[in-house]
Amino acid sequence: MxxxxxxxxxxxxxxxxxxxxxxxxxxxxxxxxxxxxxxxxxxxxxxxxxxxxxxxxxxxxxxxxxxxxxxxxxxxxxxxxxxxxxxxxxxxxxxxxxxxxxxxxxxxxxxxxxxxxxxxxxxxxxxxxxxxxxxKKAKNGKPCVIIGSTSKTLQILKGLKSGYANYYAVGIVDGRKDLVGTYCDGYQVGHKDELKSYIEDGVKSAIIALKLMPNELKELYDELDTLGFKDIKIFSLIGQKNEGITDISIEDLLARKPKDLDSAAVESFIGGKVVMVTGAGGTIGSEICKQCLKFGAKELIMVEHSEYNLYQINEATNADERNRLVMLNITHINEFDFVFSKFRPDIVIHAAAYKHVPLCEFNPLIAVQNNIMGTKNVIDLAKKYETKKVVLISTDKAVRPTNIMGATKRVCELYALNSNTNSTEIVAVRFGNVLGSSGSVIPKFKAQIAANEPLSVTHPDITRYFMLVSEACQLVLQAASIASGGELFVLNMGEPVRIADMAKRMLRLSNKEHLGIKFVGLRPGEKLYEELLIDPNDVATKFESIFVTKSQSYDIDLLNSQISDLLQSQNDAEVEQRLKLIVPEFNHNKNRN
Incomplete structure (x- = not known):
């Protein structure tokens, strides 16, 4: 035919x-x-x-x-x-x-x-x-107004005429005065103030053809939403994450886009080195792996205990010839020792950990073994084989922790920052949530929306910090590149986000506001507010998104003894008691609120 x-x-x-x-x-x-x-x-x-x-x-x-x-x-x-x-x-x-x-x-x-x-x-x-x-195709579909007179606009108009999307353009507006009154493919560009008249004429769809920073996109989206536009799309050029006319995602609105991302600093740090990444198949670990390959690692030792996750990250990096796949539980010291002796890594980035707060609350003994023993094994073996630098990925939940997970990560910080030697520099980098990470709130909300269920929010006032995983990981590598050992770096995560507001926005983005929000109460160990990451006393670095915060010195022999006792705990009560000996500020919130 x-x-x-x-x-x-x-x-x-x-x-x-x-x-x-x-x-x-x-x-x-x-x-x-x-x-x-x-x-x-x-x-x-x-x-x-x-x-x-x-x-x-x-x-x-x-x-x-x-x-x-x-x-x-x-x-x-x-x-x-x-x-x-x-x-x-x-x-x-x-x-x-x-x-x-x-x-x-x-x-x-x-x-x-x-x-x-x-x-x-x-x-x-x-x-x-x-x-x-x-x-003939000019008026097929829904009428829409295009925001911005750019090269993207020409591509949108061409796509609409060819039937690419179920819209037809009725006008173009732009906030830049020098473009108002000009013509774009036969359309006279109007001022953005004319948007209200389009709403009055029954136009409810808008396509954004501008390149905007996340905060600018959020501001424009809010303006369009307030005016009454119910169907708001964005156009992305070929080669970007989403291509063509797509929905605006919550990640688009929450992303921060730090201005001080320095690829040269990371390339100098990673290039030509043998790099080991633990937890290589997790959200953070997999992105770290991708960036290490991108910035020229000589070899990449991917350590991961999940067979499927290890397979996935290898596939995601196109089975790069520099990949060395190690399926291993890092709490198994003898097998881990063999891996270190075989590959002799120059840099170790330790991302492996149990991070889900409720699961660690239900399994405190396992959380202690995996997080603390695993970290201790990484650091002890790195020192034994004279690895040049170890980077511990930490969390904002380690700040005055209220849950088992946060307390274990604080112990990991203390052990890491008090274990430096002349041959091995050990640093920790602490940050908040990454957008879309496995087990986090955004994928959960997306699944609930897909199932037409109300969104479950623990408390009306609960807030969290967010950053794109790619940007957080590059900042981690940047921080490590300027470290000399013993520092606790903190990433500037911007302003905290109310989870209830985020849920409402996701419902609006999906045109499913009727689903509503269900408040279910704080989970065991959960904080209402994460601690403010950046303290006025923190020391700025040459990167405006990276600070050095204070961390107490701790007698390493005493800490080793206390960790040994902790690992021999027989029940949950002993775990909590011994964690509090090491982390006195640990205020365990066991109950739902």
Whole structure:
């Protein structure tokens, strides 16, 4: 069916072009002689017309003009047709000079007149059908207004005309005064203040064609939402995460985009090094792995206890030849020792940990073994094999912890920051939630929306800090690049976000506000507010998003003894009691609120 349609299209174009080329030479002679062709020139006209027709058809075929469907005909094809016709004129002129007696008498100016007429008529035939198709499709779907007069706008309009999305444009607005009143593909650009009039006319859809920072996008989205636009989309260029006309995601609105991301610093730190990443298949670990490969790691030792997660990160990095896949539980010291002795890593980034607060509350013994023993094994083996730098990934929940997970991570910080040697620099980097991480609130809300269920929020006033995982991980590597050992770095996560507000926004983005929000009470160990990460006394670094905070010194021998006792705990009460000996500020919130 498709081949038959293609053959019919080619046959149609060939027939039309043959007629056009036959008439174009005649019209060229008419123009040359002001509408009255002397009989003596008619033989030359016929001979030249026949030769030019064959040359033009062959040249258009060589330029693949006959393979272009109506809907794809554009400026590039118009240029090809013009070039083909001019080349035909040049070829014929060469033939004419070689066999001038055959055509004589023959006015040479006809050659260029014919070329121009042929290009105009062949192009006009194709453009006329394209224009008719665009006109027919112009009002299919829902009316929408496009925000911004940019190169993206032209792509949106082209896509809408070709039926890419179920919309048709009724106008373009822009807040930049220098663009108001100009024309974009036939639309006069109006001022953004005109948006209200579109709402009054019944237009409820808007497509954003501007490149905006997350805070700017949030501000524009709120403005459109307040005005009454119910269907708000954004256009992303090819090569970005989402391509084409897509929904605005909650990640788009919450992302912070730090201005001090320094690829050169990370490349200098990672490039040419053997890097080990524990917890390589987790949200943080997998992004760290991707960035280490991107910034030129010599070898990447991916340590992960989950077979599936290890498989996934290897696939996500296209099974890079630098990948070394190690399926291992890092609490198994002997097997882990063998891995260190085999690969001798220059840098270890320790991201492996149990991080889900309620699960750690229900399994405190396992949380202690995995988080604290695992971290101790990493640090002890790194020192044994003289790894140059160890980076511990920590959390805001380690600040005055109220849950088992946070307390274990604080113990990990204390052990790491008091274990430096001359040959091994050990640092910790503390930050808040990353957007979309496994087990976090955003994937949970998305699943509830997909299931048409109300969104479960623990408390109306609960807040959290958020950052994109890619940006958080690059800042972690940047912090490590300037570390000298013993520092506790803190990432500036910006302002905290009310989870209830985020839930409402996600419902609006999904056009499912009717689902509503259900408040279920704080879970065991959960804080209402995470501690403010950046303290006025923290020391700034050369990167504005990275600070160094104070961390108490701790006798490492005493800490080793206390950890040994902690790991021998027989029940949950002993775990809590021994954690409080190491972390006196641990105020365990066991009950729901």
């Amino acid at each position: 498709i081949r038959a349609t293609k053959r019919r299209r080619i046959a149609f174009f060939l027939l039309c072009d043959i007629l056009i080329f036959a008439f174009s030479i005649y019209f060229a002679f008419l123009l040359r002689f002001s509408g009255d062709i002397p009989e003596i020139f008619i033989p030359g006209m016929i001979y030249s017309g026949a030769i030019l027709l064959v040359i033009k058809i062959a040249m258009l075929w060589a330029f693949q003009i006959y393979r272009v469907p109506w809907r794809f005909f554009g400026l590039n094809e118009s240029r090809k047709i013009t070039l083909a016709c001019l080349l035909c004129a040049g070829i014929f002129f060469g033939i004419f000079l070689s066999y001038e007696e055959i055509f004589a008498p023959f006015p040479r100016s006809v050659i260029i007149i014919d070329a121009l007429l042929s290009a105009i008529m062949v192009g006009s035939l194709r453009i006329s059908k394209r224009a008719l198709m665009d006109f």
